Amino acid sequence: MKALGSRYSGGWRGVLLAVAVAAGSAMAVRAQEAAAEPAGLAVAAEPAAAGEEAATVSAELFAVNNTWMMVATFLVFIMHLGFATVESGLNRAKNAVNILFKNTMIPAIGLLTYALIGFNLMYPGEEHWILGRFLGFGGFGVRTGPEGLTSAYNAGYTYWTDFLFQGMFAATAATIVSGAVCERIKLKSFLLFSTLYVALIYPWVGSWKWGLGWLDAKGFHDFAGSTLVHSVGGWAALVGAVMVGPRLGKYTNGGVRPIMGHNLPMVVIGVFLLWLGWFGFNGGSVLSADPGKVSFVLVTTSLAASAGALGAMLTSWMVQKKPDLTMVLNGILAGLVGITAGADVVSVPASVGIGLIAGVLVVLSVLGIDRLRVDDPVGAVSVHLVCGVWGTLAVGIWGEGKSFAVQLLGVGAYALACVLSAAVLFGLVKLLMGLRVSKEEEVLGLDVGEHGMEAYPDFQGFLTK
Amino acid sequence: MKLITAIIQPDKLPDVKAALFAAEVYKMTVSNVIGCGQQMGYQETYRGAVSEVNLLKKVRIDIAVNEGFVQPTIDAIIKGARTGKIGDGKIFITDLVECIRIRTGEKGGPAIG
Numbered sequence: 001m002k003a004l005g006s007r008y009s010g011g012w013r014g015v016l017l018a019v020a021v022a023a024g025s026a027m028a029v030r031a032q033e034a035a036a037e038p039a040g041l042a043v044a045a046e047p048a049a050a051g052e053e054a055a056t057v058s059a060e061l062f063a064v065n066n067t068w069m070m071v072a073t074f075l076v077f078i079m080h081l082g083f084a085t086v087e088s089g090l091n092r093a094k095n096a097v098n099i100l101f102k103n104t105m106i107p108a109i110g111l112l113t114y115a116l117i118g119f120n121l122m123y124p125g126e127e128h129w130i131l132g133r134f135l136g137f138g139g140f141g142v143r144t145g146p147e148g149l150t151s152a153y154n155a156g157y158t159y160w161t162d163f164l165f166q167g168m169f170a171a172t173a174a175t176i177v178s179g180a181v182c183e184r185i186k187l188k189s190f191l192l193f194s195t196l197y198v199a200l201i202y203p204w205v206g207s208w209k210w211g212l213g214w215l216d217a218k219g220f221h222d223f224a225g226s227t228l229v230h231s232v233g234g235w236a237a238l239v240g241a242v243m244v245g246p247r248l249g250k251y252t253n254g255g256v257r258p259i260m261g262h263n264l265p266m267v268v269i270g271v272f273l274l275w276l277g278w279f280g281f282n283g284g285s286v287l288s289a290d291p292g293k294v295s296f297v298l299v300t301t302s303l304a305a306s307a308g309a310l311g312a313m314l315t316s317w318m319v320q321k322k323p324d325l326t327m328v329l330n331g332i333l334a335g336l337v338g339i340t341a342g343a344d345v346v347s348v349p350a351s352v353g354i355g356l357i358a359g360v361l362v363v364l365s366v367l368g369i370d371r372l373r374v375d376d377p378v379g380a381v382s383v384h385l386v387c388g389v390w391g392t393l394a395v396g397i398w399g400e401g402k403s404f405a406v407q408l409l410g411v412g413a414y415a416l417a418c419v420l421s422a423a424v425l426f427g428l429v430k431l432l433m434g435l436r437v438s439k440e441e442e443v444l445g446l447d448v449g450e451h452g453m454e455a456y457p458d459f460q461g462f463l464t465k
Numbered sequence: 466m467k468l469i470t471a472i473i474q475p476d477k478l479p480d481v482k483a484a485l486f487a488a489e490v491y492k493m494t495v496s497n498v499i500g501c502g503q504q505m506g507y508q509e510t511y512r513g514a515v516s517e518v519n520l521l522k523k524v525r526i527d528i529a530v531n532e533g534f535v536q537p538t539i540d541a542i543i544k545g546a547r548t549g550k551i552g553d554g555k556i557f558i559t560d561l562v563e564c565i566r567i568r569t570g571e572k573g574g575p576a577i578g
Contacts, residue, residue: 249476257479448507448509452509457509
């Protein structure tokens with residue numbers, strides 16, 4: 001037990017490290033501001049003539065578009081609170097601080113790395129492709145000239161809105177992984193993996209489609225990220241859950257023991273925050289305030305969520321004999337993930353169908369994945385990977401003019417890239433510092449083990465079985 | 466009649482229950498307690514301040530048994546709870562003066578069951 005106390009004695013070293021990081025970043029920021037030319041503009045603008053920007057739409061329309069995109073940014077941002085409460089509520093009280101800590105740091109790290117590398121890796125711009133249309137990089141840091149603040153950059157948003165909106169998406173991919181590996185992964189191992197994954201892998205594979213890379217050229221369609229965000233996170237979640245192993249006591253000889261969440265009201269709060277956030281996630285992916293397109297997308301999104309809840313409820317009721325709240329909550333998320341690929345190109349009845357099937361799939365997947373003895377405490381793999389793939393393929397079934405074969409190609413390409421890179425990164429981290437906490441720490445709880453504090457010190461969070 | 470009180474590690478409760486069921490001891494009362502013995506505590510910190518936590522979470526099992534079940538119960542508890550590490554717990558045995566089943570009014574051995 002003494003060893004846990006000595007964790008605190010490294011305090012002065014931590015202070016020195018923090019000062020060094022702060023000094024380093026301050027220098028990096030100064031260097032950025034010193035650079036004169038703008039780099040990484042996603043859309044080439046007409047050269048400005050005598051100081052006048054070449055506006056593509058009226059100033060009023062641009063202001064409306066950009067305002068909506070900024071609101072969408074806020075909505076996607078609040079999804080992180082949704083993730084935090086869902087994950088923490090579905091796990092045991094003794095690990096709550098650890099889960100909340102990870103969900104707090106991921107958006108922070110995600111935004112910072114997106115500013116440093118991710119944005120320009122995901123949107124290299126026409127002049128900065130390096131390896132075919134497979135890998136490109138527009139340079140470190142974010143900067144823009146005066147055209148970046150006008151509709152000359154894009155009719156829908158300024159350069160800065162573009163960066164921030166996309167930056168919010170980046171962190172959501174990383175946070176999917178935390179749900180699958182929680183309660184037994186070492187904090188620093190997870191932070192290292194997530195930083196590398198969100199800084200390098202997410203933007204690189206994202207460039208293949210949204211960055212106008214090779215998959216976009218083939219006609220692959222992923223409106224708001226069923227593949228680019230959800231399956232990218234989902235594949236890493238699967239690899240992580242397999243490599244880190246199941247929680248102690250989860251699987252017995254031939255059986256599955258339930259490890260129950262400690263706060264279901266929080267899970268409900270989280271799921272509804274996520275649904276709210278999805279209005280921005282999908283609504284903002286229209287990339288303008290176009291009334292017809294945005295309002296249509298919000299409808300397909302919400303109907304898919306509702307159908308997902310219904311599909312999950314029916315499946316859960318039939319298979320488990322009693323309807324399971326956590327399953328219908330997962331069903332809402334499943335419907336949302338499923339519609340994310342095609343909210344703009346499928347019909348209203350199709351969106352209901354996509355959501356309904358996603359709801360069924362998620363319940364069967366949660367049960368099936370447990371049968372395979374892969375421990376996924378929150379159903380991250382079932383919601384994000386399985387339904388992300390489903391949503392992508394559904395575009396090929398019901399999307400106007402979309403090809404199932406190309407959708408399948410995209411799914412396969414991302415599967416290969418993400419599984420391989422996640423395996424390599426997790427393997428690297430395992431080599432450097434191990435992945436899993438000790439048995440004693442896992443039993444005592446990661447809150448005390450990793451953080452030296454409890455989430456509910458006044459409550460006695462006791463076992464009841 | 467004896468009252469057997471066992472203080473065990475919380476995560477051993479499923480194993481102890483399984484061992485008791487195998488020994489055909491099905492009736493028990495389980496409560497959550499905090500306590501300490503030889504096991505040392507651990508440190509927690511909060512915004513710069515450090516505290517020592519030395520009352521640790523434990524589980525208490527109370528079982529009323531007839532004489533013939535005393536040894537099997539003890540053996541079952543030890544089998545389920547022993548890990549060989551400090552903190553495994555203790556078993557206390559006290560004399561039970563009377564036992565009454567509320568529903569029927571039975572007393573003594575038949576009431577214990």
